[in-house]
Amino acid sequence: MSAIDSHYMARALRLAERGIYSTTPNPKVGCVLVKDDAVIAEAWHQRSGEGHAEILALEQAGESAQGATCYVSLEPCNHAGRTGPCTQALIEAGIGRVVYAMEDPNPLNAGAGVERLRAEGVQVDGPLMEREAARINAGFIKRMSTGRPLVRLKMAMSLDGRTAMSDGNAFWITGPRARADVQRYRARSCAVLSGWKTVSMDKSQMTVRPEEFELEDENIGERQPLRVLVDSKLQLNTSARYFQAQSPILVANLEKEGEGSADHVRYLKVDAEADHIDLDNLLDKLGELEINELFVESGAALGGAFMRAGLVDELIVYIAPKLMGTDARGLFELPLQKMAESLPLHIKEIRQIGGDIRITAMPEME
Numbered sequence: 001m002s003a004i005d006s007h008y009m010a011r012a013l014r015l016a017e018r019g020i021y022s023t024t025p026n027p028k029v030g031c032v033l034v035k036d037d038a039v040i041a042e043a044w045h046q047r048s049g050e051g052h053a054e055i056l057a058l059e060q061a062g063e064s065a066q067g068a069t070c071y072v073s074l075e076p077c078n079h080a081g082r083t084g085p086c087t088q089a090l091i092e093a094g095i096g097r098v099v100y101a102m103e104d105p106n107p108l109n110a111g112a113g114v115e116r117l118r119a120e121g122v123q124v125d126g127p128l129m130e131r132e133a134a135r136i137n138a139g140f141i142k143r144m145s146t147g148r149p150l151v152r153l154k155m156a157m158s159l160d161g162r163t164a165m166s167d168g169n170a171f172w173i174t175g176p177r178a179r180a181d182v183q184r185y186r187a188r189s190c191a192v193l194s195g196w197k198t199v200s201m202d203k204s205q206m207t208v209r210p211e212e213f214e215l216e217d218e219n220i221g222e223r224q225p226l227r228v229l230v231d232s233k234l235q236l237n238t239s240a241r242y243f244q245a246q247s248p249i250l251v252a253n254l255e256k257e258g259e260g261s262a263d264h265v266r267y268l269k270v271d272a273e274a275d276h277i278d279l280d281n282l283l284d285k286l287g288e289l290e291i292n293e294l295f296v297e298s299g300a301a302l303g304g305a306f307m308r309a310g311l312v313d314e315l316i317v318y319i320a321p322k323l324m325g326t327d328a329r330g331l332f333e334l335p336l337q338k339m340a341e342s343l344p345l346h347i348k349e350i351r352q353i354g355g356d357i358r359i360t361a362m363p364e365m366e
Contacts, residue, residue, distance in 0.1 A: 001128055005099055008032050008039075008071040009129050013101065015044040015053070016073040016136050021219040022047050024190045025290035027074055027104075027140040029053040033061050033095075035068040052077065054086040058093050066094035073133050075104040075126070078113040087116045100126035101133035105144035139190070139292030142313065147287040149190065149294040151311055153303055154182060155331055156318040162328035163300060168201045177354030178318045180213035182297075185316070187220045189295035191250075191286065195302040196231035205245040206297060225295070226250055228286070230302060232277050238262070250289075252282050279309050304333035307343060312363055315345065319357040 015030025023029075023045050031053035033041040041064075043056035051059070054076055058065050070076075076086040076098065090098060098117055103126075104110055117124050127133075134141060139150040156173045157163050164170035172179070186192050187208045194206050210221035224247035229236065232254045236242065238261065243249065249265045254277065257269040271281040286294060296306060306312050317331075336342060345361040352358075 001099065001125055004037075005071070005125070005128060008034055008069075009073070009099060009101055010132075011039075011042070012071045012073045013129060013132055013136060015042055016133075018044045018219075019046055020136075021187045021217070021221075022223055024048065024223070024292055025140075025143075027137045029072065029074045031057040031073070032071040033057050033065060033068045034071065035064060040064050040068060052086050055084075055089055058089055061093075067096045069097040069099065070095050071099045073101045073136070075100045075102065075109065075111070076113040076117065077104065077106075077109050078116045079108045085113075085116075087113050090117065091120045091122065095122060097123040097125070099128055100124070102127045102130045105137075105141045107144070138313075143287050143290070143292050148283040149286055149291040150313045151283070151294050151296060151306065152185065152189070152314045152316055153296045153298075153306055153312045154185065154316045154318075155303060156320070157331050158320050158322045158324040158328070160323045160325070160328075161331050162324035163331055164329045165324065166327045166329065168329075170202065173322070173324075174318045174320045174356045175354045176213065178320075178356040178358065180215060181353050181358065182318075183208055183210065183213050183215060184217065184220065185295055186225060186297075187217075187223075189225050189293045190291040191226040191228050191294050193228040193230065193294055193296045193298070195298045196229055196236040198297070198299045198302070199229065199242040200236055200240060201299075203241050205242055207245045207247055224248075226289075226291070228252060228294075230277050230282075230298075232272075232275070238265070252277055252285075276305070279305060279311055283311060300330060300333045303331075307332060307334065307363070310363065314348075315359075315361045315363065317359045317361070318353070319359065321355060321357075 012030040012032045016028045019028040026048045029045040031043055041057040041060035043053050045053045078085050078087045114124050142150040192206045206227050208221045227249045229251045231251055234253050246264050251267045252270050254272050256267045271278040344364040346364050347361050349360040
């Protein structure tokens with residue numbers, strides 16, 4: 001494959017990213033149609049249940065698609081879901097060549113799309129820019145390969161590692177630009193998970209509020225993520241502010257299953273582990289609900305539990321340039337006694353967000 005192929009694939013990948021806030025539970029996919037060294041159509045998958053990127057691009061191109069090259073960020077699907085198979089549409093349109101970035105991790109398709117196209121005489125090349133494509137759909141890939149969502153754990157702390165004063169006051173550790181950055185993470189996630197103590201103490205709703213932070217990203221706030229509340233013994237009163245926002249809530253607990261008293265509230269009964277929610281079982285159940293990306297915003301206890309269980313794929317820590325003192329609360333509840341018990345991390349990125357620092361790290365796997 002050539003530098004020209006890489007150029008057009010990079011364009012398809014940028015298009016795929018435009019669906020970052022809206023495609024769940026589907027993958028983010030971009031498509032560029034090229035003929036006679038010129039782009040004749042381009043599109044991205046915008047919402048689940050609506051046209052796939054290839055279909056939308058073919059509709060734009062019309063008869064011009066005959067003999068064109070299709071650059072697509074994910075192997076075209078060969079199965080019928082809520083929409084028809086993209087392979088059939090590409091064949092019927094007379095596409096001469098397909099270049100794909102990565103194989104579809106969905107077992108219903110994996111490799112079948114490429115095989116179908118080649119069997120019909122279409123030239124197929126790929127994968128191309130596979131690592132970049134995988135980054136865009138990391139959550140979808142994780143769910144397809146393990147049955148569980150990708151877990152991002154977000155924490156905010158002072159320079160001396162404190163998350164709240166001794167009385168629980170945490171307003172505000174970080175500045176407005178860092179808090180706006182958190183809103184973007186919420187908006188891209190399929191679900192936002194919190195513990196009942198955190199939302200009770202902070203009187204938070206864990207919703208996406210683009211108007212409050214003057215966020216101009218396309219589609220941000222158009223879809224509210226599912227809010228998952230970890231409340232094993234159902235201790236948070238349903239009159240709490242958290243329940244007042246009307247976006248869907250799933251209460252993970254040890255006691256009941258089914259609909260709540262309000263239409264937007266459901267209860268999910270989860271297995272117990274020492275009188276607490278079994279987080280492994282919870283992630284399995286969220287995977288069954290087609291949650292690709294789970295954003296965890298919690299206190300030290302729940303965050304520490306996720307870390308101890310080895311369930312965090314990405315740790316996002318915002319560090320504010322302030323000192324909160326020895327009496328303030330720490331970042332995690334991690335009862336480690338020896339240096340050998342420490343949890344090693346791989347620093348993926350360090351970025352300044354306004355006056356704060358954002359560190360993105362990945363736990364090192366054994």
